[in-house]
Amino acid sequence: MEKQEKSVYEILGKRIRMIVESVGISKELLREIRIRVGQPLELHTANGTLWPRKAYRIDKQDIEETLEYISRYSLYAYEEEIKQGFLTLPGGHRVGICGRSVMENGILKNIKQISALNIRIAHAVIGCSDELIPWLKDGKRLYSALFIAPPGAGKTTMLRDAVRQLSNDGSTVSIIDERSEIAGCYRGIPQQDVGVSTDVLDACPKAEGMLLMLRTMSPELIAVDEIGKEEDYKALQYVMNCGCKVLATVHGYSYEEQRQKLYMKDLVDIGLFSRYIVLQKQDRFCVKEIRDEKGKIVWESV
Amino acid sequence: MGVRMTACLMVIIGCSGIGFFQARETEKRMLQLKELNALFLLMRSEIRFQHAALEEALDMLARKSRYFKAFFEEIVQRIHKLEGKGFYDIWIKALEKHRRASSLKQEDIEMLDQFGKMFGRLDTEMQISALDWYLTQEKEKENELRALIPKRIVLYRGLGIMAGVFLVVLLEG
Numbered sequence: 360m361e362k363q364e365k366s367v368y369e370i371l372g373k374r375i376r377m378i379v380e381s382v383g384i385s386k387e388l389l390r391e392i393r394i395r396v397g398q399p400l401e402l403h404t405a406n407g408t409l410w411p412r413k414a415y416r417i418d419k420q421d422i423e424e425t426l427e428y429i430s431r432y433s434l435y436a437y438e439e440e441i442k443q444g445f446l447t448l449p450g451g452h453r454v455g456i457c458g459r460s461v462m463e464n465g466i467l468k469n470i471k472q473i474s475a476l477n478i479r480i481a482h483a484v485i486g487c488s489d490e491l492i493p494w495l496k497d498g499k500r501l502y503s504a505l506f507i508a509p510p511g512a513g514k515t516t517m518l519r520d521a522v523r524q525l526s527n528d529g530s531t532v533s534i535i536d537e538r539s540e541i542a543g544c545y546r547g548i549p550q551q552d553v554g555v556s557t558d559v560l561d562a563c564p565k566a567e568g569m570l571l572m573l574r575t576m577s578p579e580l581i582a583v584d585e586i587g588k589e590e591d592y593k594a595l596q597y598v599m600n601c602g603c604k605v606l607a608t609v610h611g612y613s614y615e616e617q618r619q620k621l622y623m624k625d626l627v628d629i630g631l632f633s634r635y636i637v638l639q640k641q642d643r644f645c646v647k648e649i650r651d652e653k654g655k656i657v658w659e660s661v
Numbered sequence: 662m663g664v665r666m667t668a669c670l671m672v673i674i675g676c677s678g679i680g681f682f683q684a685r686e687t688e689k690r691m692l693q694l695k696e697l698n699a700l701f702l703l704m705r706s707e708i709r710f711q712h713a714a715l716e717e718a719l720d721m722l723a724r725k726s727r728y729f730k731a732f733f734e735e736i737v738q739r740i741h742k743l744e745g746k747g748f749y750d751i752w753i754k755a756l757e758k759h760r761r762a763s764s765l766k767q768e769d770i771e772m773l774d775q776f777g778k779m780f781g782r783l784d785t786e787m788q789i790s791a792l793d794w795y796l797t798q799e800k801e802k803e804n805e806l807r808a809l810i811p812k813r814i815v816l817y818r819g820l821g822i823m824a825g826v827f828l829v830v831l832l833e834g
Contacts, residue, residue, distance in 0.1 A: 369743060427747055427748075430714070431715065431743070432715050432740055432745075432748040432781050433714035433716070433781065434782070434783075435782075435783060435787065435788050436712050436714040436715075436785075438712075438784055438785060546717065
């Protein structure tokens with residue numbers, strides 16, 4: 360944990376770093392660092408939001424310095440990520456970027472004049488999926504599962520830990536880590552513990568990655584985060600029809616909501632997922648309910 | 662008589678040594694410029710096709726380099742420790758530190774300095790442009806030197822020996 364947070368702090372511009380360090384906030388409680396030109400520094404913690412040294416306003420230089428550090432003086436190497444509006448740091452921390460968009464023929468080509476950053480700190484919580492494992496594996500049989508949760512409810516953390524446990528238990532797992540958030544790869548090497556039998560395809564679009572891994576690594580289980588595009592659903596259906604099990608996450612609040620979504624509806628109706636695990640934000644890593652392939656509640660939080 | 666002969670011989674050998682050293686330095690300069698050319702071409706392809714970040718690309722150069730290993734390693738270390746407000750800051754510090762260890766001349770160092778100012782900022786195209794600029798400049802210099810260097814090497818060696826002989830004649834006179 361210490362190693363991770365050090366890497367987050369060291370990418371902050373010197374003045375911002377001084378302010379964050381002067382707050383003396385418990386590192387485990389820190390969730391987000393928000394930096395906006397002309398505004399005070401904003402820290403989101405598990406206990407609420409803080410504006411340390413409110414009189415100090417972030418300037419352009421603070422953002423530029425932070426960007427230099429984030430990219431290790433190689434912002435050009437992150438053009439593709441910037442187009443998507445975020446960068447991923449070693450350790451899986453995600454930096455959201457906001458500024459002026461550069462369009463070419465109606466397509467977003469770049470973001471310039473960056474004026475705001477949101478650093479979301481990844482927390483690996485070893486063992487957070489302990490209670491879920493019996494629902495994902497029965498003897499040697501694996502079940503495909505869909506984690507449904509709103510932003511910030513810990514679905515990536517839960518997915519990572521489930522992958523770690525299943526992998527350590529002998530299942531061959533492939534992670535398609537489009538945004539480098541699950542395994543937190545740095546130069547292709549996972550920085551998070553994702554288990555001994557896990558292969559990670561980093562920074563690859565999910566749909567393409569799932570088919571590629573299916574062909575090349577023969578996984579028993581494929582893990583993907585935040586499915587949403589039409590091609591993601593098609594690829595999911597293809598790999599599951601090939602007999603490979605899938606652990607996937609999706610933004611949402613309930614099972615019923617998923618049944619109304621355009622592409623997800625089809626997957627739910629044909630019962631491709633054996634488990635639907637709904638998480639809630641009320642408390643971190645709090646499972647609200649678990650449903651079977653027919654949508655019947657098999658476990659519910661009291 | 663024996664002592665005088667030895668002294669004369671020592672003067673001639675000393676002066677010739679300086680001439681040969683100078684010739685060797687000129688040869689080394691040519692070799693180092695050639696190596697820089699090859700390394701920058703490699704970096705160009707790493708950035709263009711692998712989208713390598715500077716730390717990664719320069720680390721690869723350090724591993725491939727014979728003459729500039731320490732220079733590139735220093736930059737990689739400084740990038741890793743985030744020592745510097747920008748890439749140029751790191752580049753110029755490493756250049757200042759390692760220039761004496763190389764056989765490059767002031768004009769070569771100035772070219773590298775200019776390159777550092779352009780590099781590490783904006784988009785990939787800008788990095789490629791900076792590398793192309795350096796490679797073009799370097800090529801021109803290399804062509805110029807290729808014609809000049811063999812003559813210079815002969816000249817330095819000859820001048821060294823001649824200077825030694827001249828000095829002996831002067832001392833004897």
